[in-house]
Amino acid sequence: MSNPVPTSAVHRPRPGFVDRIGISVLLLAAGCVVLVLGGAVIYPGFLSPGYILQQLQIASFLGVIATGAMLVILLGEIDLSVPWTITGTAIVVTTLAGSNNPAIADLALPLGLATGAAIGFVNGLGVALFRVPAMVWTLAVNAMLLGAAVFYTGGFKPQGAVPWLATYAALGHTFGVPNAFLLWLIVGAMTLWLLHRTTYGTYLYAMGNSQRALFLAGARVRTITVCTFVLAGILSSLGAILLTGYTDQAYQGMGDPYLLPVIAAVVIGGTSILGGSGSYVGTFVGAVFITLLSSILAVMQMSDAARQIIFGATILAMLLAYRSSEKSAGT
Amino acid sequence: MNLLRRNRSLAITIAALLVLFAIFIAIHPRGFSVYVLTIWFNQGTLLGLAAIAQFFVVLVRGVDLSVGPIVALTNVAASYLLIGSPGGIALGIVAVLVLGAICGLANGVAVVYGRVPPIVTTLASGSIFSGLALLLRPTPGGGIDENLSDALTYDIYGVPASAILLIVVLLALTISLRFSLLGLTMYAIGSSEQSASMTGVRVGRVKLAAYGMSGIFSALTGLYVSMVTLTGDPAIGPAYTLNSIAAVVLGGVALTGGVGSPLGAVAGALILKTISSLMFFSGLPPLAQPFFEGLVLAVAISLGALGVFRIRNRLELFQ
Numbered sequence: 001m002s003n004p005v006p007t008s009a010v011h012r013p014r015p016g017f018v019d020r021i022g023i024s025v026l027l028l029a030a031g032c033v034v035l036v037l038g039g040a041v042i043y044p045g046f047l048s049p050g051y052i053l054q055q056l057q058i059a060s061f062l063g064v065i066a067t068g069a070m071l072v073i074l075l076g077e078i079d080l081s082v083p084w085t086i087t088g089t090a091i092v093v094t095t096l097a098g099s100n101n102p103a104i105a106d107l108a109l110p111l112g113l114a115t116g117a118a119i120g121f122v123n124g125l126g127v128a129l130f131r132v133p134a135m136v137w138t139l140a141v142n143a144m145l146l147g148a149a150v151f152y153t154g155g156f157k158p159q160g161a162v163p164w165l166a167t168y169a170a171l172g173h174t175f176g177v178p179n180a181f182l183l184w185l186i187v188g189a190m191t192l193w194l195l196h197r198t199t200y201g202t203y204l205y206a207m208g209n210s211q212r213a214l215f216l217a218g219a220r221v222r223t224i225t226v227c228t229f230v231l232a233g234i235l236s237s238l239g240a241i242l243l244t245g246y247t248d249q250a251y252q253g254m255g256d257p258y259l260l261p262v263i264a265a266v267v268i269g270g271t272s273i274l275g276g277s278g279s280y281v282g283t284f285v286g287a288v289f290i291t292l293l294s295s296i297l298a299v300m301q302m303s304d305a306a307r308q309i310i311f312g313a314t315i316l317a318m319l320l321a322y323r324s325s326e327k328s329a330g331t
Numbered sequence: 332m333n334l335l336r337r338n339r340s341l342a343i344t345i346a347a348l349l350v351l352f353a354i355f356i357a358i359h360p361r362g363f364s365v366y367v368l369t370i371w372f373n374q375g376t377l378l379g380l381a382a383i384a385q386f387f388v389v390l391v392r393g394v395d396l397s398v399g400p401i402v403a404l405t406n407v408a409a410s411y412l413l414i415g416s417p418g419g420i421a422l423g424i425v426a427v428l429v430l431g432a433i434c435g436l437a438n439g440v441a442v443v444y445g446r447v448p449p450i451v452t453t454l455a456s457g458s459i460f461s462g463l464a465l466l467l468r469p470t471p472g473g474g475i476d477e478n479l480s481d482a483l484t485y486d487i488y489g490v491p492a493s494a495i496l497l498i499v500v501l502l503a504l505t506i507s508l509r510f511s512l513l514g515l516t517m518y519a520i521g522s523s524e525q526s527a528s529m530t531g532v533r534v535g536r537v538k539l540a541a542y543g544m545s546g547i548f549s550a551l552t553g554l555y556v557s558m559v560t561l562t563g564d565p566a567i568g569p570a571y572t573l574n575s576i577a578a579v580v581l582g583g584v585a586l587t588g589g590v591g592s593p594l595g596a597v598a599g600a601l602i603l604k605t606i607s608s609l610m611f612f613s614g615l616p617p618l619a620q621p622f623f624e625g626l627v628l629a630v631a632i633s634l635g636a637l638g639v640f641r642i643r644n645r646l647e648l649f650q
Contacts, residue, residue, distance in 0.1 A: 078450070130633050133586045135394065135450075139573055140629035147622025154618060260454060273448045305465035312458030319447045319455070 023325050024270030027318065028285045035292040043299050055291055057178035061170075061242050063287035064184055065258060066265040067191050068235030070283045073266050074195075075228050076208040076275025077127055077134035081119060082236055082262055084145035086255030089115050089240035091149055091158045094250040098160030108163050113237045119145065120233020124226030149252070158250050170245030180242055187235070191280050204228065208275025260311075265290050268318045340583040344598045351605045358612050369491040371608070373484055373559055376493040378600035380555060381571045382578035383504070384548035386596040389579055390521045391541045392588030393442060393449035398549050398575050399568030400460035401434045405553025407464045410473025410563025413554075420476055428550045434460055435546015439539040457572070464565040471564040480558045493555075497597065504593040517541055521589025578603050581631055602631070 039046035065082060072079045092115045096108035119141065126137035152158075172179040195201035203224050206214045215221045244250055263273075269286030271278025293314060297307045355371070356363045381398055388395040405427050412423030434456070441452045483492050508514030516537045519527040528534045556567060582599025584591025606627050610620045 126629070126633070132632050133580070135586065136576060136580045136632055137629070139576065140625055140632060143573075143625030143628060144622055145625075147619070147625045150621050151618045260458060263451070263454060267451050273451050303466070303469075305462045305469065308458045308462030308465065310462075312455045312460075312462065316441060316447070316452065316455040316459070319451060320441065320445045323446045 022270050022279060022282060024268070024318075024322050025279065025282050025285055027321060027325075028268060028270075028282070028289050031318070032285065032289050032292055035289070035296055039292075039296045039299065042296075053176070053178055053181070055295055056181045056288070057170075058295070059288045059291035060178070060180035060184035061239050061246065062258070062261055062265060062291055063284060064187055064242065065236050065239035066262045066283050066287050067187055067280075068232030068239075069262045070266045070269075070271055070278065070280065071191075071204065071228050071235075072134075072232045073263075073271055073273060074204050074208050074275055074278055075225065076211070077225070077229075078263075078273070079123060079138050079229065079232055079236075080135060080259065081123060081138040081142040081145065083253075083255035083259050084142045084149065085116055085119050085233060085236040086240040086243065086258060087250070087253065088119065088145050088149055089113075089237040090244045090250035090254055091153065093166065093241055093244055094158055094160030094162060096160070097163040105161075105163070109165060109241060112241055113234050116233035116235070116237025116240070117230050118233070119236075120230040121226065123233065124229030127229065128222040128225035153252070157252065160250070162244055162248055166241045166245030167248065168245070170242045180246070183238075183242070187238070188280060188284060195280060200224070200227070205276055208272075208277070210276075261290050261294070264311075264315050268315055270322065341592065341595050341598070344581070344583055344595055344602070348598050348602050348605070351602060351609065355605050355609055355612075358609070360612070365486050365489050365491070369484070369486050369493070371605070372491040372493040372497065374604045374608070375597075375601040376497050377552065377555055377559065378571070378574055378578060378604055379497055379597040380500075380548055380552040381575040382582065382596040382600040383500070383593050384545045384552060385575035385579050386584055386591065386593055387517075387541045387545040387548065388438075388449065388453075389584050389586060390517050390588060390591065391538050392521050392524065393453075393538075393542075394576065394586065395438065395453045395542075395545055396450060396572055397434070397438060397453040397457035397460055398545070398552075399570065399572035400457040400464065401431055401546060401549035402553045402556060402571045403565050403568035404434065404460045404464040404467075405431050405550040406556045406560075406567060407468045407473070407563040407565055409554055409557040410468065410475060413475045413479065413557060414473075415476075420479060424554065427554055428547055431546040431548075431550020431553065432543050433546070435542045435544070435549065436539060438546070439542030442542065443535045443538050457568075461565065461568050464568070468563050468565055471562050471566070473563040475557045475561045477561070480561055483555070483558045496555075501594055501597060508593070513537065513540060518589055521587075523589075574600070574603055577628055577632075603628070606631075 036046055036052070045051050065086070069079060069082065089112045093108050093112035096111055097105050099105050099108075123134070123138050123141055126132050126141070127134045130137075169179050169183055174182060195204065203214065203219050206217075206219070207221065207224060211221060240255065243254065247254070265286035266278070266283050267273055267286075268289065269278065269282030269284070271282060293311065294307070297310060302310070352371075356367070359367055361367055381402060384398050384401075385395055408430055409423065409427050412426055413420050414423075438449075438453055438456050441447050441456065442449050445452070483496070485492060487495065508517070516527065516532045517540075519530070519532060520534055520537055524534055527537075552571065557563065578600035579591065579596045580586065580599065581602055582591065582595035582597070584596055584599075607620075607624055610624055615623060
């Protein structure tokens with residue numbers, strides 16, 4: 001008959017606002033405000049609700065894909081096959097939707113998501129079973145996907161149609177709010193639930209901190225790894241479907257410009273690239289920040305070269321700022 | 332025999348390279364000739380130097396995603412500087428190498444003193460470097476002194492100049508890594524940063540040196556690209572980043588640091604190049620070649636990882 005130990009025996013001061021949210025999210029949110037206000041100086045339309053909603057719509061594509069990338073990064077791994085998972089899914093979806101058989105055309109979206117799941121499964125198998133470093137294995141998978149896409153399409157722009165549902169999800173509005181953004185909110189809510197209310201989420205953070213400890217604790221480390229890569233693949237495919245609807249086509253290399261922004265959104269959101277720590281709110285704000293930054297650079301008609309330099313310098317500066325603020329906080 | 336046992340994985344890599352090379356010569360329509368050998372070595376040297384650049388960073392537990400962008404930046408810089416009087420060209424070469432070293436050291440400073448993880452640092456700095464390359468030369472162009480190019484890309488009495496270059500670089504690196512304090516401390520840091528620090532190694536400085544060396548070798552790659560292509564092209568970067576990582580892994584350099592040699596890295600690079608040349612002559616439809624290149628890469632990496640099935644206790648997997 002053991003009495004339950006009173007949990008409130010240890011007095012702990014309530015964490016302050018900054019500690020709970022994290023310095024990175026605050027800095028990022030401030031950065032977003034600065035970007036919007038700075039943009040408004042150059043181009044007054046920046047502050048209109050229509051423009052902001054449009055930015056959120058574009059940020060949704062990045063955000064959904066970054067959600068998957070974040071799960072993998074929390075695990076302590078990385079997924080470099082994102083670019084051709086996107087392109088591959090887009091090709092599968094448009095090809096199937098362009099089929100003359102209506103039954104096949106209806107299956108375009110489910111099979112598109114299944115493509116992502118299959119790619120994620122291959123990624124997970126290599127990392128979990130063969131224990132190949134994720135960076136190299138997903139790179140090889142990316143190369144194979146590129147090869148398969150080139151072989152299938154002959155290097156030309158793939159033919160086909162875009163499913164109406166993809167167009168509706170990417171371009172439609174419900175009560176004035178872009179559907180893509182609503183979809184991102186749903187994905188985000190599910191991710192928050194997964195990370196903080198399920199055993200899987202606890203395992204995910206634990207595994208990023210110490211795989212060895214989690215293995216000794218009896219968790220099924222390999223299953224968790226494979227499941228995470230499959231989830232990331234599905235989310236990349238979902239993002240790809242949105243992109244297909246938004247651009248109304250699939251084309252070679254459409255996923256290539258997404259690798260750097262996706263990883264950047266996750267890490268400037270405060271998720272450790274080494275795994276085990278990070279908040280989804282950070283990734284959310286990170287995706288919005290990256291989208292605003294590239295939008296403003298586009299409005300200012302910067303050359304591609306200047307854009308790349310500013311983009312890289314901003315990310316590096318933010319990461320250095322986080323580190324120095326951590327140091328001064330004594331952690 | 333003892334030497335062979337100690338370097339078993341390196342021996343396997345080199346054996347695989349020799350077999351692949353034999354197949355390559357066997358199916359090459361022109362057979363074995365100085366010309367074929369020279370082209371093969373030139374291609375191999377391009378990736379081999381990039382693999383050495385990657386090797387230095389991987390050795391101290393990092394990874395450098397900015398190898399390709401530095402190659403592109405130095406290649407573009409070379410296309411402005413390596414033309415004109417011999418004295419000017421010599422100065423130009425020095426300037427390009429210094430540029431590479433500065434890029435590498437900048438990465439090192441962010442990693443060592445800024446404490447930003449290497450993979451993110453080099454991803455962001457790579458964006459900056461390729462932006463700079465694009466700024467310097469938006470479209471491919473410029474020129475390289477042709478006499479210098481000819482001297483470095485043809486053969487000298489039947490021996491490819493690139494082979495001599497590669498062998499000299501490898502000898503110098505192997506000796507200096509094995510017998511100098513700096514080289515040994517790099518291995519020590521890769522094995523255990525904490526132990527190295529406790530032993531009195533100045534971890535920060537040694538890591539900085541490794542990133543600087545990486546930058547210099549990326550610049551050497553950029554210079555050699557200029558010799559082969561005779562132009563400056565800002566878009567050549569991405570392939571070098573990815574292939575240099577694949578090359579060091581194939582060559583038995585552990586991504587967890589502290590294990591591997593420059594010879595292994597170069598052997599890995601030569602294997603990769605031979606595989607893609609094999610694809611070219613294999614009679615496969617050209618459109619199917621990228622897929623098989625990826626497949627062969629995946630299979631080769633998995634073969635290296637087959638050791639996991641010999642492990643009796645799965646706990647050993649999680650170090």
